[in-house]
Amino acid sequence: MERLEVLKTYKIYIGGKFPRTESGRYYSPKNAKGEALGNICLSSRKDVRNAVVAARKAFGDWSERSAFNRSQILYRMAEMLEGRRAQFVDELVFQGAKKANAEKELNMAIDRLIYYAGWCDKYVQVLSSVNPVSSAHFNFSTYEATGVVGVIAGEKTSLLDLVSIVAPVIAGGNTCVVIANEHLPLCAVTFAEVLNSSDLPGGVVNILTGKLNELLAPLSTHMDVNAIAYAGSDADTKKTLQLNSVENLKRVRAYDMNWFDEKSQDLYMISDFQEVKTTWHPIENIGGASSSY
């Protein structure tokens, strides 16, 4: 007997849980051959609202974890991604990638997580500074997480641009709300399943699927979102993000780059979502010596 086709329903990821969209709506994007990719949640502005609440709630714990522990968890994410290799490659191929490219994209994504896992307990030392001042103060600057970051995946890949931008954001102690690639959403949702099984606390990464033009405004105008990261190159999207961010002076970073390039990963991707805190600590003027810092 011929079996009925089971079209997987891909759910969104909010606060460590996999709810269906609050709106109850779905869409079925198709690949180049015209095959439906699956039933994908068409998230609404209320899902954005819920996701930001979850991200804010998770921020305190995540940003205060030891840097080493964050590193362990990012490394664990890479391990879990590796363990699901076959599924990701299948999904990438199903969405239209060549087999070799799919393998390459997955490898890059895994390596990228490892790369930022390594930075977790090092970026603060490298970026921080002791500053010369002309008074009796010990003056130093250190780095702290910005807060809740809205992440908008790019238009080109299903997995790599999302991982490339989420990894530095969370490595730096931020939490985020991600809007997945509208037309290639499968790997984003499967990546959520990876996150859910890799010790990452619920709410640190929240992933929504749906129409970008519907989700962009509620996320980028949200007063409780502190920064926006855009992994794509669309000029209109970038402009909208910048305009919408004015109200609470969100930091907007748009990365128009080739994520397959090794140069697209660096320390400054982490510092883009950090706030500098400078401390003036009075010191005694011992033996007539002035502060030479």
Place this chain on the structure above:
Amino acid sequence: MKDKGGFEIPDFTKSPTIDKVGVEERVARFQTRSIKNESKMQGLKLALNMIDLTTLEGKDTPGKVRQMCYKAMHLHDMQSGLPTVAAVCVYPTMVRVAKNEVKGSGVKVASVSTAFPSGQAPRDIKIRDTKFAVDEGADEIDMVISRGRFLSGDYNFVFDEIATIKEACGHARLKVILETGELATLDNVRRASDIAMHAGADFIKTSTGKIQPAATMQVTYTMLEAIRDFHLLTGRMVGMKPAGGISNSKLALHNLVMVKETLGNDWLSNEWFRFGASSLANDLLMQIMKAETGFYQSSDYFSID
């Protein structure tokens, strides 16, 4: 025997029993009303105006109370057209501080008394506690009933105590806290409500905020029904104050729907309905600002109370 209003005091052992399943069904209905934008805005502002902004901690200081009083009068100054809250609610020793702060603003000062929150003190001390608060300038007194006596069936004791405190209140309005979280059943909630109202309560109030569960909708609904029946019987209006656990706007709006559909429009003002809450105010403000600006709000931009 007749009460002060000349009405027969009923046998409280015969207070109506409450159909818990029915109450739950009814309460669930209140939560399905579709509230349109304009009514929502009106509801949010009304709810703001019904709040008793409360601080009842052992660590309260005059500074903390002054800060809360300022918040009571200046909820969110960057938005014009906002009401003040109804009252601030403090311990008796803080009444004078609060009274000085809110002078001339229309915000009332409520004080808890009668050995709040446990109520475990001799009656003469409870009376003194109440008189002290009134002398310090309290406009309203929130007393607690003796739950132990109530639960052991000594309804006369509870009745007499409320009546005595009502006398001690003078012109101050008396809210009677039933502490429903300790009363165990809705039947008991109904009975305690009847006792309080017949003994002279101007308001009945669910909880101290120190015990969970506090103001669930089931409990509030049971008390609203008691108020309705008392009003039908005697013609006297009694106010209602759910306190504790109402921390978001949605819940506040559900409560307003419940009041309107149970008691009618007459109760929809802060003279007859209050919310005992502290974190509710900021949530209401954030909802109002969301409606005004179209942007989801952040608690970073609202003052801490």
